[in-house]
Amino acid sequence: MRGAERRRRPRGAVRDGLVAAGLELARTGGPEAVVLREATRMVGVVPNAAYRHFADRDELLAAVSAAAMQELASRMAAGVARVPGKHGDPAAARQRLGAIGAAYLEFAHEEPGLFATAFALPQRHAYGAPDDGTGRDRMPLGQLRTVLDELVDAGLLDRRRRDGIEYPIWSTVHGLAMLTGQGPLRDIPGATRHHLEELTFSFIEESLA
Amino acid sequence: MRGAERRRRPRGAVRDGLVAAGLELARTGGPEAVVLREATRMVGVVPNAAYRHFADRDELLAAVSAAAMQELASRMAAGVARVPGKHGDPAAARQRLGAIGAAYLEFAHEEPGLFATAFALPQRHAYGAPDDGTGRDRMPLGQLRTVLDELVDAGLLDRRRRDGIEYPIWSTVHGLAMLTGQGPLRDIPGATRHHLEELTFSFIEESLA
DNA sequence: CCGCTATTGTGTACAGTGTCCACTAATGAC
DNA sequence: GTCATTAGTGGACACTGTACACAATAGCGG
Numbered sequence: 001m002r003g004a005e006r007r008r009r010p011r012g013a014v015r016d017g018l019v020a021a022g023l024e025l026a027r028t029g030g031p032e033a034v035v036l037r038e039a040t041r042m043v044g045v046v047p048n049a050a051y052r053h054f055a056d057r058d059e060l061l062a063a064v065s066a067a068a069m070q071e072l073a074s075r076m077a078a079g080v081a082r083v084p085g086k087h088g089d090p091a092a093a094r095q096r097l098g099a100i101g102a103a104y105l106e107f108a109h110e111e112p113g114l115f116a117t118a119f120a121l122p123q124r125h126a127y128g129a130p131d132d133g134t135g136r137d138r139m140p141l142g143q144l145r146t147v148l149d150e151l152v153d154a155g156l157l158d159r160r161r162r163d164g165i166e167y168p169i170w171s172t173v174h175g176l177a178m179l180t181g182q183g184p185l186r187d188i189p190g191a192t193r194h195h196l197e198e199l200t201f202s203f204i205e206e207s208l209a
Numbered sequence: 210m211r212g213a214e215r216r217r218r219p220r221g222a223v224r225d226g227l228v229a230a231g232l233e234l235a236r237t238g239g240p241e242a243v244v245l246r247e248a249t250r251m252v253g254v255v256p257n258a259a260y261r262h263f264a265d266r267d268e269l270l271a272a273v274s275a276a277a278m279q280e281l282a283s284r285m286a287a288g289v290a291r292v293p294g295k296h297g298d299p300a301a302a303r304q305r306l307g308a309i310g311a312a313y314l315e316f317a318h319e320e321p322g323l324f325a326t327a328f329a330l331p332q333r334h335a336y337g338a339p340d341d342g343t344g345r346d347r348m349p350l351g352q353l354r355t356v357l358d359e360l361v362d363a364g365l366l367d368r369r370r371r372d373g374i375e376y377p378i379w380s381t382v383h384g385l386a387m388l389t390g391q392g393p394l395r396d397i398p399g400a401t402r403h404h405l406e407e408l409t410f411s412f413i414e415e416s417l418a
Numbered sequence: 419c420c421g422c423t424a425t426t427g428t429g430t431a432c433a434g435t436g437t438c439c440a441c442t443a444a445t446g447a448c
Numbered sequence: 449g450t451c452a453t454t455a456g457t458g459g460a461c462a463c464t465g466t467a468c469a470c471a472a473t474a475g476c477g478g
Contacts, residue, residue: 014426036465048466049427057465119392141393167385167394167405168412172377174392175384179376183328183383184350196376203377207416223455246435254456257437261455266436 015053017043022064023071026117033113034064061120068118069139072107076143079103090154096147098201101173104140105197108177116182144170157208169204176200224262226252231273232280235326242322243273270329277327278348281316285352288312299363305356307410310382313349314406317386325391353379366417378413385409 021042022034036057037047054060079099085092108115144166151157157165179185180193188196230251231243245266246256263269288308294301317324353375360366366374388394389402397405 035463037463046428047464048429051466052426119387121391121393121395164405164408165412167388168381168409171384171388171409172381172412173384174388175380175382175386176376177384178328178387179380179383182330184330185376186330196373199373200377200380203374203381203416207412244435245437255458256435257439257458258456260437 014043014045014049017045018050018053018060019063019067022060023067023114026064026068027111027113030113030116031061031065031120034061034117036060061117065117065119065121068114071111071114072104072118073139073143075107076100076103076140077138079106080143080147087150088153090156093147093150093154093156094205097151100144100147101201101204102197104173105177108181109193112181115177141166141170151208161208165208168207172200172204223252223254223258226254227259227262227269228272228276231269232276232323235273235277236320236322239322239325240270240274240329243270243326245269270326274326274328274330277323280320280323281313281327282348282352284316285309285312285349286347288315289352289356296359297362299365302356302359302363302365303414306360309353309356310410310413311406313382314386317390318402321390324386350375350379360417370417374417377416381409381413 018039021039024042025034025038036050039060040047040050043049050060054063079102080096083092083095083099085095148157148162148166148169152159152162176196180188180196185193185196227248230248233251234243234247245259248269249256249259252258259269263272288311289305292301292304292308294304357366357371357375357378361368361371385405389397389405394402394405
């Protein structure tokens with residue numbers, strides 16, 4: 001019987017496999033490419049099996065989106081960690097801010113499918129690690145906040161200007177990633193793109209100064 | 210016969226109707242909602258008729274996207290035109306810059322579907338009205354350039370900083386529209402959103418100063 | 419150890435989509 | 449007026465998401 005082979009998989013294997021498969025699909029084709037039936041095929045299971053783990057395709061996509069966001073967060077954390085220098089060192093603080101932005105843009109450029117998927121939330125689903133201290137560095141916004149606080153401690157950013165400034169900065173970098181990634185500026189040559197990135201970084205620094 | 214009713218429509222009526230129908234679908238549901246068969250239904254024509262005017266669904270979507278972009282450009286132009294004051298008047302120039310950004314964000318918020326569709330180019334298709342003088346004010350980037358030039362003429366922006374600065378500014382506003390529209394910040398209350406907009410505007414002005 | 423129940427995967431089915439092919443009626447050039 | 453081109457029709461196919469009924473397994477209480 002076919003059924004004999006049925007429950008050989010460990011506990012959450014199918015669900016995890018579906019998310020992994022969805023991630024793979026999203027990597028090459030963006031959110032549109034994460035098609036439920038294809039994901040189940042990759043896991044080696046019948047289409048309807050997915051409905052034991054997700055209410056519908058949007059819920060699967062939400063899980064994939066969250067995974068993609070985690071991937072972005074990881075790369076940002078790695079980029080920041082690569083900058084030497086102790087907390088309070090002004091030069092290091094400035095470099096860390098640059099590293100965050102660079103990692104963000106690098107991810108958007110190297111993994112356009114995952115980047116688009118990370119920000120394609122198909123339905124409301126909480127995100128962003130608000131002011132909860134724990135796990136602050138696990139999400140993009142949290143990491144940016146940490147670095148901005150360090151800039152304040154290092155004396156490079158006026159404490160009175162600190163409040164809420166993560167949003168304009170995030171917007172600027174995110175907007176550039178969108179415009180040069182999936183947006184109208186997507187076909188500009190690489191050199192031009194780098195030039196725009198430098199322009200954007202100095203624009204931000206100019207505003208912080 | 211059915212066929213007797215066939216070619217009663219004026220010349221490009223079906224094509225225009227399809228774009229209009231697609232625009233209507235996009236308005237309420239974004240790019241995903243512009244489904245070819247539904248558009249043909251709205252026009253009162255059989256699905257395959259669309260293929261006489263568009264190679265495939267993506268080409269229809271591209272036309273709808275372009276129309277949505279035109280709509281955005283119109284609203285921006287209207288917003289700028291509403292600001293009184295002659296060219297060279299510093300106060301007017303600054304207000305016009307604000308009006309451009311405000312119109313952009315207002316459109317993104319009031320017509321999220323059209324905004325998303327305008328920036329969801331399904332395939333390469335030129336855009337942006339480069340340095341071609343004619344029709345400069347018909348596209349978002351061109352309008353922004355015009356206002357920035359006015360800021361230079363009014364002495365509010367150092368001419369040496371003018372080159373390319375439209376991109377960071379566009380990025381900032383576009384990024385905010387994305388994050389607060391379809392992105393992770395989409396569920397914040399209206400008051401908070403307005404606060405973020407003000408923060409963002411002063412962030413930009415701070416960088417220009 | 420046995421039987422019960424919730425869990426998880428299967429099979430079948432249906433509506434809706436994009437798109438292909440062959441066909442046909444109207445249009446406009448000659 | 450003939451006739452090729454254009455623009456719409458009709459039918460078909462593969463694929464999608466999803467609903468319903470069913471079956472096999474796992475883990476439980478006894």
